[in-house]
Amino acid sequence: MSDLVIEARGLDKRFGRVKALDGLDLGVTAGEVHGFLGPNGAGKSTTIRILLGLARASGGSVTLFGRDPWTDAVELHRRVAYVPGDVSIWPNLSGGEAVDLIGRLRGGTADARAYAERKRRLVDAFQFDPTKKGRAYSKGNRQKVALVAAFATPADLYILDEPTSGLDPVMEAVFDAEIRRVAAEGATVLLSSHILSEVEQLCDRVSIIRAGKTVETGTLASLRHLTRSEVSFAAGPTDAQLASMPSVHDLETTGGRVRFTADNEQLAGLLPALAHLGVQGLVIAPPSLEELVLRHYGDAAK
Amino acid sequence: MTALLRQRARRDRVQLAVWVLCTGLLAFVTANAVGTTYGDTEERVGIMRLAVANPSILLLRGLPQGTSLPAFVFFQIFTYLALLAALMSTFLAVRHSRAEEESGRAELISATPAGRIRPTVATIVHGVLANLVLGVAVTLGLVTGGMPVDGSLVAGLATTAVGVAFLAVGLLAAQFAHTSRGANSISVALVLLAFLLRGVGDARGTPSADGLRITSAWPSWLSPIGWAQHVGAFTANDPTPLLLCAGLALLCGGAVFALQSRRDSGASLLPGVAGRADARPWLRGPFSLAWRLQWPTIVAWCVGGALFGLVAGALSGVVVQAAEENPDLASTLQTLVPGKGTVTQVLISAMFGLVGFVAAACAAQGVIRARQEEAGGTAELLLATPLGRVRWLACYLLLGLVAIGLVLLSAALASTGAVFASGDDEAHIGESFAAAAAQIPAALCYLGVLALVFVLVPSITAALGWTLLGAGVFLGTFGGLIDLPRWARDLSPFTHTPVVLSAEADLSGAAWLVVVAVAAASVALVVMRRRQLH
Numbered sequence A: 001m002s003d004l005v006i007e008a009r010g011l012d013k014r015f016g017r018v019k020a021l022d023g024l025d026l027g028v029t030a031g032e033v034h035g036f037l038g039p040n041g042a043g044k045s046t047t048i049r050i051l052l053g054l055a056r057a058s059g060g061s062v063t064l065f066g067r068d069p070w071t072d073a074v075e076l077h078r079r080v081a082y083v084p085g086d087v088s089i090w091p092n093l094s095g096g097e098a099v100d101l102i103g104r105l106r107g108g109t110a111d112a113r114a115y116a117e118r119k120r121r122l123v124d125a126f127q128f129d130p131t132k133k134g135r136a137y138s139k140g141n142r143q144k145v146a147l148v149a150a151f152a153t154p155a156d157l158y159i160l161d162e163p164t165s166g167l168d169p170v171m172e173a174v175f176d177a178e179i180r181r182v183a184a185e186g187a188t189v190l191l192s193s194h195i196l197s198e199v200e201q202l203c204d205r206v207s208i209i210r211a212g213k214t215v216e217t218g219t220l221a222s223l224r225h226l227t228r229s230e231v232s233f234a235a236g237p238t239d240a241q242l243a244s245m246p247s248v249h250d251l252e253t254t255g256g257r258v259r260f261t262a263d264n265e266q267l268a269g270l271l272p273a274l275a276h277l278g279v280q281g282l283v284i285a286p287p288s289l290e291e292l293v294l295r296h297y298g299d300a301a302k
Numbered sequence B: 001m002t003a004l005l006r007q008r009a010r011r012d013r014v015q016l017a018v019w020v021l022c023t024g025l026l027a028f029v030t031a032n033a034v035g036t037t038y039g040d041t042e043e044r045v046g047i048m049r050l051a052v053a054n055p056s057i058l059l060l061r062g063l064p065q066g067t068s069l070p071a072f073v074f075f076q077i078f079t080y081l082a083l084l085a086a087l088m089s090t091f092l093a094v095r096h097s098r099a100e101e102e103s104g105r106a107e108l109i110s111a112t113p114a115g116r117i118r119p120t121v122a123t124i125v126h127g128v129l130a131n132l133v134l135g136v137a138v139t140l141g142l143v144t145g146g147m148p149v150d151g152s153l154v155a156g157l158a159t160t161a162v163g164v165a166f167l168a169v170g171l172l173a174a175q176f177a178h179t180s181r182g183a184n185s186i187s188v189a190l191v192l193l194a195f196l197l198r199g200v201g202d203a204r205g206t207p208s209a210d211g212l213r214i215t216s217a218w219p220s221w222l223s224p225i226g227w228a229q230h231v232g233a234f235t236a237n238d239p240t241p242l243l244l245c246a247g248l249a250l251l252c253g254g255a256v257f258a259l260q261s262r263r264d265s266g267a268s269l270l271p272g273v274a275g276r277a278d279a280r281p282w283l284r285g286p287f288s289l290a291w292r293l294q295w296p297t298i299v300a301w302c303v304g305g306a307l308f309g310l311v312a313g314a315l316s317g318v319v320v321q322a323a324e325e326n327p328d329l330a331s332t333l334q335t336l337v338p339g340k341g342t343v344t345q346v347l348i349s350a351m352f353g354l355v356g357f358v359a360a361a362c363a364a365q366g367v368i369r370a371r372q373e374e375a376g377g378t379a380e381l382l383l384a385t386p387l388g389r390v391r392w393l394a395c396y397l398l399l400g401l402v403a404i405g406l407v408l409l410s411a412a413l414a415s416t417g418a419v420f421a422s423g424d425d426e427a428h429i430g431e432s433f434a435a436a437a438a439q440i441p442a443a444l445c446y447l448g449v450l451a452l453v454f455v456l457v458p459s460i461t462a463a464l465g466w467t468l469l470g471a472g473v474f475l476g477t478f479g480g481l482i483d484l485p486r487w488a489r490d491l492s493p494f495t496h497t498p499v500v501l502s503a504e505a506d507l508s509g510a511a512w513l514v515v516v517a518v519a520a521a522s523v524a525l526v527v528m529r530r531r532q533l534h
Helices: A044-051 A073-077 A095-105 A112-125 A139-152 A169-184 A196-202 A220-224 A239-243 A264-277 A289-298 B002-037 B041-053 B055-060 B069-096 B098-103 B105-110 B118-144 B149-176 B180-203 B218-222 B224-229 B242-260 B286-325 B327-336 B343-376 B378-383 B389-421 B427-437 B440-456 B458-478 B486-490 B508-529
Strands: A004-015 A018-029 A033-037 A059-064 A080-083 A157-161 A188-193 A205-210 A213-219 A228-234 A249-254 A257-263 A283-285
Touching: A004 A044, A004 A188, A018 A044, A018 A059, A018 A188, A018 A205, A033 A044, A033 A196, A044 A059, A044 A157, A044 A188, A080 A139, A095 A112, A095 A139, A095 B378, A112 A139, A112 A169, A139 A169, A169 A188, A169 A196, A188 A196, A205 A220, A213 A220, A228 A264, A239 A264, A257 A264, B002 B069, B002 B118, B041 B055, B041 B069, B055 B180, B069 B098, B069 B118, B069 B149, B069 B180, B069 B224, B098 B105, B098 B180, B105 B118, B118 B149, B118 B242, B149 B180, B149 B224, B149 B242, B180 B218, B180 B224, B218 B224, B224 B242, B286 B343, B286 B389, B286 B427, B343 B378, B343 B389, B343 B427, B343 B440, B343 B458, B378 B389, B389 B427, B389 B440, B389 B508, B440 B458, B440 B508, B458 B486
Parallel strands: A018 A213, A033 A188, A033 A205, A080 A157, A157 A188
Antiparallel strands: A004 A018, A004 A059, A205 A213, A228 A257, A228 A283, A249 A257
C-alpha cells in the first residue's frame, strides 16, 4: 500500500472518436493540497468524473484510497466531498434545503448540533442567503451552495472542480481559509483550476495537464527551475547591445519598456551588464504559473 | 418596434402554429362530427332537453340556444375554443413579460432605445395578431365543417375577443407575480375561474318554456367566456357583448402601463416567496427528494384524474337515459371499449380509459424527470454522495408506482363521490375502483419501458416518452373508430387494458403488460449498474 490517495496511471477516456484523456497520470498523496491545472478542455473535469465513478475510464488504471472508484463508488463517496465545476441545483429547492439534503445523503449530519453549527458558520462566512430558491441564484451563489455543502460535513478527500470561478476576491479569501482549515485537519484536497494564482497560494504540489496528458508534476519550487524569469526596464538606446548577449531570450520593446527572459542561473551574470547600461525601473519577476502553463501550451509546436 | 415584433413572431412560430391549428381543427372536427352524429332534429331536441335538465352537462358544455344544427355546434364547442384562446394568450403574455424579466433578457432589451414600455406594446400587438389569426382559424374550421359563414365569423370574433381580454389579464398578472411560474399560475387560475363562473351561471340559469334554451344566471356575466358566449352565434349573431371583453382588455392594459411605468425592471408587486433556510427532517434521501420535486405535478395529474372520475360518476346515470333514447350513442360507446356490458359499465370503462391515459402520462413524466435531473446536472451532485445509481433510479420508479396509484385512487374516489351525490344506485361504487385498478397494467408498462429507454438511450427519453404515449392514446382511442387493423391496435398498451366490468373479463392482456413492465424495469436497473452519467 502506498500513501497515494489518488492514483491514476495511463488513464484513457474516449467519447466516440474524441480522446478526452490520453494516458493521464495523477498521483495525490495523503494530506496534500494538489493543484490540477490545465486550460478548458484539457480533461480536468473528465478526470474528476472518473475519480467519482460518474464516468468509466476507457483504459488505464485508477484508484481512490486503493479502491476502484467505478465499482466501489458508494463506499468511497462516504469519504469524499465534491464541488462540481458548473453547479446546478434544483430550481424549486432553497439553497439551505439543498445543503441539508447533500449533508444528510453523505451521513454528515448524525451529530445534528455540530452540523448546524458548521453550516451556520459557513453560511455567514460565505455571506450566502440560504432561503432563496435555486432558480433565483446566480452562478456564484450556486457555487456557494456546493461549497457550503462540501465543507459542512467532514471528509477525507475534497475534490473541487474550478471551485472559485464564480466567486469574488473576498469570497476567494474565505475559500482559501476553508482549504487551509481542512488541510490542517489532515484532509487531502484535489483542486482543479485554470486560475493559477489560487493554486499558487494553496497547493503543495501541482500536476499540469494538456490535451488529456500530464505534462508536468511536481512542487512549485521544482517547477520554477523549468522556466525563465522576466526582466524589464524603461526603454533606452541599449537594445542592440543586449541582443548580442547569449543568455538573453525573447527580447522585445513594448509600451516603452524593454523586456526579455533569462534562465534563472544566468541572472547573476546579467546583472553587471545591466548595471553597466544604467537601466532605469528594473523589474525582475519570478515566473508565474501562467508562464509555466504557457510553456506547455504555448510551445506546442516544439 | 418591427424588430421586437419579428423576434416575438420568430420565437413563437411553432408554438402558436400548433395552438392555432389545434383550435381550428377542434372547431372543424366538432362541426363535422355533430353534423354526422346528430343530423336528426329529434335527436338534438332529445339531447338538448337532457342537457337543459342536467346542470352537470351545462357546466361542461355551454349555453343552449335552440336545436338548429349550428346552434348545437356552438353549444357543444364554443366554451372550449374560448378556453384554448384564453390559455394561449396568458401563456404568450407571461412568456414575453415576466419570464423575460426573470431571466434577465428584458434588461438587455430595456437598455437599448426600446426602453421599458415598448416591449410591452410589442407583446400586445403580437398577442392581438395571434388572436386574430386564431379567430380566422376558428371561422375557417366552422365554415369548412359546414356551418353558415355569418355565424362562423361571429364565433371566430368572439374567440378572438376572449383571447385579447386574457392577453391583458396575463400581462397584468405578470406585473404582480415575481416569477413566471407564479404569473402563469395566477392567470391559469383566472382562466379556469372564468370557465367555472360561466358554467355555474349557465347551470343555474332559467330554462325557456320549451326546455331548449337557457337564460343564464348572473355569474355568467362575471366571465369573459360568458360574455363571449352571449353573442349567440348562428342564432342572435349579436357581437355587442364582446364590447365587455374589449373593455376588460383596455382596463387591464391601462393598469399594466400604469404599473410598469412606476416599478423597477425585474421588481414585482407581490414579493417573491422565500424558501426554507433548513430542509424539513423528512427530506433525506433520493425518494423524498423525488417526491419533493414532483409532488405538485403529481397533484395536478391527480386533479385531472379526479375530474374524469367525477364526470364518469356524474354522467353515468344521465347517459343511461340518453342511450335509451339514442341507440346510436350506445353503439358508439360500445366501439370505444372491447367486451360487453351494460351502458353504464361501458361508460365507466370508457371514462376510466381516459383516467388510464392520465396515469400513464404521470408515470412517463416521472421517468422523464429523472432524465432532466441527469441532463441538468443535479443528478451529479446526488451521485457524488454515497448514493448508488441503481438505488437512485429505483426510487424514481417507486415514485412512479406511487403516482400511478394516487392518480387512479383520486379518480375512483371522485367517481364514487359523484355516484353518491347523484343518488344513483350504489352498485357503481365498487365498479369505479375495479375500473381504476384495470388501468394499472398499461401505466406500469409505460413506466417500465420508458425506464429502459432512459437507461439505454437517455437523450431521447422525453421525446420518445411523449411520442409513445401519444401513439398509444391515439391507437387506443381511435383505433376502433377508424377501423385500423388488429395488429396496429395491439401495439398500444391501452388496447390490452382489461374491461373488468364485463361479464367475461379477459385478464391475459393485462398479465402480459405487467410481465413486459417488470422485465423492462428489471433490465433497466441491471444495466444502470454499468451505466455512466451522461
